[in-house]
Each structure stands twice: as structure tokens, then as C-alpha cells.
Amino acid sequence: MAGSTPTVSEYITHHLTNLTFGKLPSGFERADGTFVGADGAWVFADGGYEASAMGFYAIHVDSMLWSIGLGIVFCWIFRSVAKKAESGVPSGLVNGVEMVVEFVDNTVRDTFHGHNKLVAPLALTVFVWVLLMNLMDLVPIDLVPKILEWTLGVHFQKIVPSTDPNITLGMAVGVFILMLYYSIKVKGFGFVKELSMTPFNHWAFIPVNLFMEIVGLLAKPFSLGLRLFGNLYAGEMIFILIAALFSAGALWMVPAGLLQVAWGIFHLLVIPLQAFIFMVLTIVYLSMAHEDH
Amino acid sequence: MNINLTLIGQMVAFVCFVMFCMKYVWPPILAAMAEREKKIADGLAAADRASHDLELAQEKAVERLKDAKHEAAAIVDAANKRGVQLVEEAKQAAIVEAGRVKAAAHAEIEQESNRAKELLRGQVAALALAGAEKVLGAQIDTAAHTELVEKLAAEL
Numbered sequence: 001m002a003g004s005t006p007t008v009s010e011y012i013t014h015h016l017t018n019l020t021f022g023k024l025p026s027g028f029e030r031a032d033g034t035f036v037g038a039d040g041a042w043v044f045a046d047g048g049y050e051a052s053a054m055g056f057y058a059i060h061v062d063s064m065l066w067s068i069g070l071g072i073v074f075c076w077i078f079r080s081v082a083k084k085a086e087s088g089v090p091s092g093l094v095n096g097v098e099m100v101v102e103f104v105d106n107t108v109r110d111t112f113h114g115h116n117k118l119v120a121p122l123a124l125t126v127f128v129w130v131l132l133m134n135l136m137d138l139v140p141i142d143l144v145p146k147i148l149e150w151t152l153g154v155h156f157q158k159i160v161p162s163t164d165p166n167i168t169l170g171m172a173v174g175v176f177i178l179m180l181y182y183s184i185k186v187k188g189f190g191f192v193k194e195l196s197m198t199p200f201n202h203w204a205f206i207p208v209n210l211f212m213e214i215v216g217l218l219a220k221p222f223s224l225g226l227r228l229f230g231n232l233y234a235g236e237m238i239f240i241l242i243a244a245l246f247s248a249g250a251l252w253m254v255p256a257g258l259l260q261v262a263w264g265i266f267h268l269l270v271i272p273l274q275a276f277i278f279m280v281l282t283i284v285y286l287s288m289a290h291e292d293h
Numbered sequence: 294m295n296i297n298l299t300l301i302g303q304m305v306a307f308v309c310f311v312m313f314c315m316k317y318v319w320p321p322i323l324a325a326m327a328e329r330e331k332k333i334a335d336g337l338a339a340a341d342r343a344s345h346d347l348e349l350a351q352e353k354a355v356e357r358l359k360d361a362k363h364e365a366a367a368i369v370d371a372a373n374k375r376g377v378q379l380v381e382e383a384k385q386a387a388i389v390e391a392g393r394v395k396a397a398a399h400a401e402i403e404q405e406s407n408r409a410k411e412l413l414r415g416q417v418a419a420l421a422l423a424g425a426e427k428v429l430g431a432q433i434d435t436a437a438h439t440e441l442v443e444k445l446a447a448e449l
Contacts, residue, residue: 020295020297022297022298051295052295054295054297055295055297056295056296056297056298057297057298058295058297058298058299059297059298059299059302060297060299063299063303064299064302064303064306067303067306068306071306071309071310074310074314075310075313075314075317075318078314078318078322079313079317079318081322082317082318082321082322083321085321085322085324085325085326086325086328087325087328087329087331087332088329090329097322098322098326101319101322101323101326102326105323117315118311118315120319120323121311121314121315121318121319122311122314122315124314124318124319125307125310125311125314129310164299165296166296166297166299166300166302166303167299167300167303169296169300170299170300170301170302170303170304170306170307171303171304171307173300173304174304174307174308174311
């Protein structure tokens with residue numbers, strides 16, 4: 001297919017590699033042939049192989065920066081509206097923000113029946129933040145990485161944080177910790193009872209119950225995080241493949257362009273939908289944590 | 294696709310953003326929205342009240358107008374009556390005044406005529422004496438006959 005370097009598989013791999021800063025183990029042979037010293041070395045990984053050699057002690061600088069940056073964008077926009085907010089006639093940005101806030105507020109009211117001041121702001125943050133992160137998927141995939149490569153010499157860049165499982169699972173684990181906290185706070189010992197005595201309400205079934213309930217409990221954050229990751233990762237993947245198709249020859253330009261538009265439009269549905277699902281599940285899980293039977 | 298410190302970093306960022314949102318974003322926006330809702334509800338209620346008030350006011354105005362018309366009619370009636378009465382009084386006064394003026398005129402005429410009579414009497418007496426003097430051709434004792442002549446003149 002593509003005659004020039006990089007090959008399609010290299011192109012795809014390149015696009016799926018995060019800009020990783022981490023600690024290489026001692027004695028590791030780097031891509032340029034040098035060896036890491038006895039204490040290891042904190043460096044930017046040169047490719048996926050080095051990144052995976054770093055293990056847990058590595059950080060995806062691109063995911064982190066984009067995610068925090070988008071979080072700051074969210075805070076900045078909403079804070080500026082919160083400062084301006086008054087009971088007069090709203091206009092422009094205030095209107096939009098209030099629409100989002102009202103939408104989230106209604107969803108929380110419909111779904112969450114406990115009394116908790118945290119849930120609504122949490123849902124708002126989750127929704128807007130995830131939406132912003134997902135929206136990055138609509139930026140042409142080569143645009144930002146190329147600009148960064150030419151200007152700053154940065155070789156790897158993934159600009160969609162929600163295609164990084166660390167990001168989605170990080171939020172899911174955050175929600176999970178809140179679930180555990182409120183389960184214990186609201187139900188106390190009832191939480192343990194709920195884990196051990198359902199669905200079979202007999203002491204002999206306690207191990208079976210515990211196993212099933214704990215698997216069910218643990219499945220929640222994983223499904224929450226991986227659903228978002230999977231959807232966005234798949235979407236990103238298709239965009240990369242379509243982009244690769246452009247390089248397959250002049251004949252492929254037109255179908256690739258059509259595919260790009262079609263997938264972009266379809267993705268416009270996926271982006272808010274996934275943000276919404278993430279928010280609703282967050283609310284539902286917290287609501288379940290508050291329900292005392 | 295490695296799980297690494299990014300996960301922890303994202304959790305920390307998540308907590309920070311949620312806390313920021315909870316403290317500085319959610320309460321003011323919701324408060325403003327609730328306040329606006331209340332304001333609008335109040336406004337609508339006020340508008341309802343105002344239209345009701347307007348209806349009442351219109352009814353009242355109609356009633357007042359009717360009252361005012363009645364009153365005006367009564368005032369006009371009274372004024373007419375009083376006018377007629379005034380004219381009547383003026384007439385009476387005029388008649389009385391006319392009578393008085395007439396009486397005064399009569400009295401004056403009477404007086405004038407009496408004075409004229411007095412004067413004429415005197416002159417008649419003098420004329421009579423002069424006539425008698427000529428007739429008798431002699432001196433008449435004026436003093437002796439004046440009394441007589443005047444008595445005669447008084448009888449005129």
C-alpha cells in the first residue's frame with residue numbers, strides 16, 4: 001500500500017503511542033543502542049517498547065496535560081459564568097452553561113434519590129470534562145502531533161485523553177472509591193451484610209454470595225472506565241485507519257474523504273452519548289451506594 | 294497501553310476538579326438559576342394580580358363615573374332651582390324697590406308742589422295788594438291789610 005516511510009503499521013503504532021516519561025530499569029538497552037545506568041533513568045520513552053519497559057513508574061505526559069488542560073478549560077468557563085451569574089436575563093455563554101447545568105441537575109434529580117451535595121457537581125464535572133476530552137477526537141489526528149513535532153520536536157502525541165485507559169480508569173476508580181465510602185458511611189455494617197447475604201439469604205451461602213457480589217462490585221468501575229475507553233479508542237482507531245487510507249493512492253482520496261465525513265458525523269453522536277453514559281452511570285452507582293435496604 | 298502513574302495523576306486531577314466545581318461553580322450557578330426562577334414566578338404572579346387589579350379598578354371607575362353623573366345631575370338641578378329662586382327674589386326686590394322709588398318720587402313731587410303753592414300764594418298776595426292799590430288809587434296800609442290778604446291767600 002503506502003510506498004513511502006512510515007509504513008501503515010508504523011503510522012498506526014506511532015499514533016497509538018503516548019508521550020511517556022518514566023523510569024527505565026538499569027541495564028536496559030535503549031533504542032539508540034546505549035545502556036541505562038545502574039540506578040535506572042527517568043527519560044522520555046522513545047517508542048512503545050521503551051514505554052512498556054518502564055512499567056508502572058511512567059506517566060503519559062500528553063494524556064495528563066491534555067486532560068488537565070481540558071479540566072482547566074471546564075473550570076475556567078464555568079467559573080467565569082458562575083461569577084457573572086445573576087437573576088437577570090441570561091445571554092450567550094451564560095445561557096449555554098446554564099443549559100448544561102440544568103440538564104445535569106435534572107438528570108441527577110431523576111436518578112439520585114439520596115441527599116448528597118457532592119453528586120450533582122461531580123456529575124457536572126464528569127459530563128463536561130469527558131465531553132471535552134471526547135471532543136478532541138474530532139481534531140484531525142495528524143494536526144496537533146505534526147505541529148508539535150515541527151515546532152518542539154515532540155515525537156509522540158495522543159491528544160484524546162479518553163483513549164487512554166489510565167485516564168478513564170482513573171476517573172472510574174475515583175468514582176469507585178466514592179461508592180465504597182458512601183456505601184460504608186450510609187449502610188455501615190449493612191454494606192457487609194449486603195455483600196455476604198445477597199442473593200442467597202442463608203449463612204451457608206456466604207462465600208458464594210461474597211464472591212458474586214465482590215465480582216459484581218469490582219465490575220462496576222472496570223465497565224465504567226473501559227466502556228468509555230473502548231468507544232473512544234475504537235473511534236480514534238477508525239480515524240487513524242481512514243487517515244492511513246489517504247496515503248494509499250490518489251484513487252482512495254475520494255472514498256477516504258467520504259468515510260472521514262461519515263465517521264465524523266457518526267462520532268458526533270458517540271461523543272456526547274459516551275459522556276452522558278459515563279455521567280449517568282456515575283450517578284446510578286452512587287445512588288446504589290446510598291440505598292439502604 | 295500500559296497502566297501506570299497516569300492513573301493516579303488522573304485521579305488526583307479528578308478530585309481537584311470535582312472539588313473546585315463543588316465549591317466555586319455549582320452553588321453560584323444554581324443559586325442564580327433558582328433566584329431567577331423565583332423572580333419569574335413572582336413576576337407572573339404580579340402580572341396576574343395586576344390584571345385582576347385592573348379589572349377591579351375598571352369596575353370601580355365605571356361605578357364612580359355613574360356616581361359622578363348622578364351627582365352632576367343633582368348639582369345642575371339644584372343650580373337651576375336656585376337660579377329660578379334668585380330670579381324670583383330679584384323680581385320681588387325690584388318690585389319693592391320700584392314701589393319705594395315711586396313713593397319717594399311722589400313725596401318729592403308733593404313737596405315741590407307744596408313749595409310752589411307757597412310761593413304762588415305769596416306772589417298772589419303781593420299781586421292782590423298791588424291790584425287793590427291800583428283799584429283804590431290810594432295808599433293802602435300795607436301792614437294793616439297784609440294780614441287780611443294773606444288769610445285770603447291761604448284759602449287759595
